[in-house]
Amino acid sequence: MGDLGEQGILEAILPLLDSAQASLGPGDDAGALRVSGNEVLVSVDTLVENQDFRLLWPSGLEHNAYDIGWKSIAQNVSDINAMGGRATGAVISLSLPKSTSLEWVRDFSRGVAEAIAELGARELTILGGDLGKSQEISVTTTVLGECEHGKVLRSGVRAGDRIAVAGRVGAAGAGLSVLEHEHDNESWSRAVRRLVQAQCRPVPPLESGPRAAEAGATAMMDLSDGLIRDAGRMAKASHVNLELESSALQDFALRLEAASELTGTDPMSWVLYGGEDFGLLAAFPQGLEIPGEFNVIGVAKPANGRRAVVKVDGKVAKPETGFDHFA
Amino acid sequence: MGDLGEQGILEAILPLLDSAQASLGPGDDAGALRVSGNEVLVSVDTLVENQDFRLLWPSGLEHNAYDIGWKSIAQNVSDINAMGGRATGAVISLSLPKSTSLEWVRDFSRGVAEAIAELGARELTILGGDLGKSQEISVTTTVLGECEHGKVLRSGVRAGDRIAVAGRVGAAGAGLSVLEHEHDNESWSRAVRRLVQAQCRPVPPLESGPRAAEAGATAMMDLSDGLIRDAGRMAKASHVNLELESSALQDFALRLEAASELTGTDPMSWVLYGGEDFGLLAAFPQGLEIPGEFNVIGVAKPANGRRAVVKVDGKVAKPETGFDHFA
Structure with a gap:
């Protein structure tokens, strides 16, 4: 299987x-x-x-x-x-x-x-x-x-929508890498402990879901299996390409430096492929006021050809290291 | 634990x-x-x-x-x-x-x-x-x-209520004993196979629950862990004694003869202690017309002393062999 x-x-x-x-x-x-x-x-x-x-x-x-x-x-x-x-x-x-x-x-x-x-x-x-x-x-x-405001599916993204995230991205993945690393946990810095905490005690942004629904989000899902993998599911369900900008993801990567130093991992790999932060990935129509806690990370474009894809800086991104129990 | x-x-x-x-x-x-x-x-x-x-x-x-x-x-x-x-x-x-x-x-x-x-x-x-x-x-x-008719709890039995069951009692327990018995399954009789089927593919009487509720049952629960154990829970929740008659249970025991012959077990032990038939145990006030598929097996009496109990033929019955994952 x-x-x-x-x-x-x-x-x-x-x-x-x-x-x-x-x-x-x-x-x-x-x-x-x-x-x-x-x-x-x-x-x-x-x-x-x-x-x-x-x-x-x-x-x-x-x-x-x-x-x-x-x-x-x-x-x-x-x-x-x-x-x-x-x-x-x-x-x-x-x-x-x-x-x-x-x-x-x-x-x-x-x-x-x-x-x-x-x-x-x-x-x-x-x-x-x-x-x-x-x-x-x-x-x-x-x-x-x-x-209260009608359910928001992952299949509602329209070409032109802005793609945004709320909550942490990559922190739980960084914490998991630290936990899996054979490095004595007694010596962890406070910054490292916070990332471990993100893995063990995740904090989904519970006000942001209903708020995005009320604001008029066209699509939403939680980030449980990694940004690229989950964005791929949203792209497929909505038949659009999601085009993300790595520059908009840099801030998330910067917050993972402590774990990067400890494990020697590129922090952007956690941002793109790390799961279990339980933040929100949502799509908002152009011109709509997006709730303040959402950060725009890209835009939806028409899917050319048969298969909707996720791109980062114009290149197709695949969920090589996203999490699948049976992969 | x-x-x-x-x-x-x-x-x-x-x-x-x-x-x-x-x-x-x-x-x-x-x-x-x-x-x-x-x-x-x-x-x-x-x-x-x-x-x-x-x-x-x-x-x-x-x-x-x-x-x-x-x-x-x-x-x-x-x-x-x-x-x-x-x-x-x-x-x-x-x-x-x-x-x-x-x-x-x-x-x-x-x-x-x-x-x-x-x-x-x-x-x-x-x-x-x-x-x-x-x-x-x-x-x-x-x-x-x-x-549709309001939920029926296990805590509603009143002294004087008749206690009745719908569905099978003991069949799944007899089937389990056969399955656990080191006796070649190729030689099972049709009657034995039916009891094994009762264990592997139980048939809860789905029309009887709403019908009992509509008829005015004061209490109800399903028989999942054995008649004596489950009746004990109903007795405790309702603060009444449940007094059962073994003569009213004989018909259930008779249907288990084939498994009794194979394993050498007293069929009444399955009726009293065997679980997983998913029949119904219900209480009905005196004078009420009880739906036809329910068999009266006893009556509720005031609980004397601190602890409500289940009696069979006047003697306190304990769930010695009823099922508890952690016992």
Whole structure:
């Protein structure tokens, strides 16, 4: 199955599943269901030990349960945010090895509760869950949400739209490289620790999703798998090319210098290919006032030929190192 | 953590999670969230390899992906059914070892689609999912639903109510014993195969939940962890004793004879302690007409003393062999 990639697998199975009754079926940040006139958004994500986190990183840092709880909330509310909505409810399924301590579960729960509070997901409440045994830690969180201003899909970009991002770009990727680097975590500078924190406790810009929807964004998605890979999905869904300017991305790269010095990595590679910042990628029509926290990084152009692409400084960019579980 | 049991773990973590805004928080078959005047029910369950199924059973039977897809739907729509509701939407998160074949994923998806059709969950549509890598197969399904007649909790039993069940009782447990028995599956009789099928492809009685709600059931839950264990939960939540008659359970035991002969097990032990049939346990006030597919198996009495209990033929019954992941 490794040869197919996640996209290939999905293309094989989605035709088998009937989503005709959905208000919005699979393929965007969240699905949607109509409930007595209103739409309910639904998103699900799973974190698995040694795939999405390590209990002990090569750097010597131990990944604590609090951060896993935090991230399980952050990445799902981000999906609702990316539709322009607000998260209203969540259920969590926790599969744990029998050796897991009760203290671990308590820390996890604190991470869940504090992420909800500190990220500002004020309407989000825990509706239930499931607890079971497994060989490896696995956390699946499903979040429900609602849109006040109508949902914003990734497929709505029009040629001429300005492409902008809100939130961090590359910080979580830089943090991941530091964690994977065999360099004693005791000696990290404060700047390096902040990047590690961006990986372990990401902060999706929760006000920015509804604000962009209200401002009139034509398309939006969250940055979970790397800018180039995610922009490629938006380009494909919208049938436009997204033309980005590296000069507009330099500011993001500058903030990653501390990790670059430590690991010897070009910081721009994190900006282009690093995932899990859970910032927003959005498109706004020309002439529209873009909310202040969004930085314009490019423009949409008509896609010539069969395939919509992402370009950086005029050259086609491919998601060589973006994240795909099955690549 | 093994010493605490699932209940102990939940009691430790639930106070950390704020469910105050929920229309119904954790603790029943499903949680509920209010959406523009209507309630949305939410339920989540996870199936993990070697915990909830084996790819190869001691009997030599291979557990196919189709059945795993079927069961992931069946056990979740059962939770919605047990609230008196109908399932409307689902998201599925699939974690798979890299060696899993695409054919496996296709079979799984067919099982999902056909369970939805054959169980009669006509309003249920797949809204999305997540696909990731893991060492063991893990499937988490979240189902949303709605109640036409108001939700039926497990906490509503009143002294004097008749206790009744709909659907099979003990069949899936008998099937599990056969699967775990080192007896060549090639020689199984048709009656034995039907019991194995009850374990691998359970059929929750989806019309009976809404019908019981409409008829005026005071309480309801699904039978997932064994009659005595689940009845104990209903007794505790409702602060009443549930007094069951073994004579009313004999018919269920008779249907398990073929598995009893093969494994040498008393069939009544499956009726009392076997899980995963996903039938319904419900309470109906005296004098009310009970829907025909429900069989009365006992009556609720005031709980004397501090602790509500389940009795069979007047003796307190404990869920010695009911299923608890962490017991």
